[in-house]
Amino acid sequence: MKIGELARRSGVKVETLRYYEREGLLPEPERSDGNYRVYRDAHAERLDFIRHCRALDMTLDEIRALLVCQDHPEHPCEDADALIEAHLGHVEQRIAQLSRLKAELEGLRQRCAGHGTAGECGILNELAQPVGDVSRGGDAGVHVGGAHPRR
Amino acid sequence: MKIGELARRSGVKVETLRYYEREGLLPEPERSDGNYRVYRDAHAERLDFIRHCRALDMTLDEIRALLVCQDHPEHPCEDADALIEAHLGHVEQRIAQLSRLKAELEGLRQRCAGHGTAGECGILNELAQPVGDVSRGGDAGVHVGGAHPRR
DNA sequence: GCTTGACTCTGTAGTCACTACAGGGTGTCA
């Protein structure tokens, strides 16, 4: 299987596959005579694992650590379990934080009478106040990001 | 007020202040004889506005658009109001998405018996399955990101 | 006048998880 076929099958872009290889997530495949990457089923399966983890918003570092566990099936699985637990914590913390932001934004929305000028708008006037305690406090180690995707 | 003092007062790093200036969020302040930036209260107030918006996880583009509204107090405020409404939508979409991930992760966590090897671990075996319908579907335009902060 | 130290300046590069080229090589078909 050449890189384009793996990309089509998995829905992952060709450039992303090469990136995963550079990052050490996908092992380097063998090369054909013309220096093309030749993938086997094992690569496709590892890629499924990686995409499944990415769909759960894990970082590549977290995934690397899980792959180490997968590569040592005789070891106890506690590291992997702890990692999932920790990542669930990341997601929960981020939900809590976004819920606070949501409440703030809903309060903000109510402050506009609806048909005035920007100078009178309660939203803009409220935003001009220094930030209260809404800030991203105590999210050390949480890696699940904002509401605006990068693509 | 020199840049260090504005940084201390606002809790924003000196480099970030210079970055906001490059990005056109903070207007270029006047310079002292020694070429130091000299800020006035208006700068500090604009910075409060920016930080308040950033604390609500708006992008710099969203903030730039709000600042345009603020700079034209005689115009109707509908653009600003629509922007807040849209951003609230971004946050809500992201919460919904993270809630789905949370449910998936909780299901995953239950699949581990607790004291086996990685080869037998239900978590690792489940992750090896191709990704289901959990993926970030239909989040076009949402910009609020993951659970893992970049700092 | 000189030194020390805190501050400031510009410019560049790093972060993360990709994405998008540019400029070339390979493989297959007509």
Added chain:
DNA sequence: TGACACCCTGTAGTGACTACAGAGTCAAGC
């Protein structure tokens, strides 16, 4: 032989900062 799809490497861009390096400025103390 040419067209075309595919592949290769390497580099640069994204957002919102952060972290330097190397140089300049300024006030205090001796």
